[in-house]
Amino acid sequence: MTAAEGTEQTRDILRIVVHPDWDINYVSRGNDLALLKLDKSPIMTDSVSPACVPEEGEILPHGSPCFISGWGNLYTHGPMPERLQQALLPVVEHSVCSRSDWWGINAKTSMVCAGGDAKSGCNGDSGGPLNCVGADGRWYVQGVTSFVSSTTCNELKKPTVFTRTSAFTNWLQEVMMKY
Numbered sequence: 001m002t003a004a005e006g007t008e009q010t011r012d013i014l015r016i017v018v019h020p021d022w023d024i025n026y027v028s029r030g031n032d033l034a035l036l037k038l039d040k041s042p043i044m045t046d047s048v049s050p051a052c053v054p055e056e057g058e059i060l061p062h063g064s065p066c067f068i069s070g071w072g073n074l075y076t077h078g079p080m081p082e083r084l085q086q087a088l089l090p091v092v093e094h095s096v097c098s099r100s101d102w103w104g105i106n107a108k109t110s111m112v113c114a115g116g117d118a119k120s121g122c123n124g125d126s127g128g129p130l131n132c133v134g135a136d137g138r139w140y141v142q143g144v145t146s147f148v149s150s151t152t153c154n155e156l157k158k159p160t161v162f163t164r165t166s167a168f169t170n171w172l173q174e175v176m177m178k179y
Helices: 169-178
Strands: 013-018 034-038 065-070 085-092 111-114 129-133 139-147 160-164
Touching: 034 169, 065 139, 111 139
Parallel strands: none
Antiparallel strands: 013 034, 065 085, 065 129, 085 111, 111 160, 129 139, 139 160
């Protein structure tokens, strides 16, 4: 995070609203979601644009192309990047991600899995988005990075697990309206 690209914008955080059912001691239970209230809106540019919240209950099909972005380790026990990273991660449907040799019961229906072969998130990516282009051509935040394999990044059958935002659309909208 030391290399300036010229597109960054700095904002102060006025409020953090954590989902009321979040339990830091039981991450795999889900509800790993928070919203940040900024002091002022970002300036929209070619590099900064809004992303939409998906419809309540929307489920992405297996293989849907989405992108993770984050500041996590570049590889297992590796350094943090100097620039924001992104990777194409295809969605892994719940029936696959919840298999016993994948994430098993840790993959809840309120989550979405993506990646799991050559690319995945790594330690430090938590809280970053899973962005996907919708049928209307707009970008949607379909997930928020929740957890990755604790043993190694890019582990086979261990895709990155995201909080599925469409499971929380109503809560997200309520919080955005309130603040």
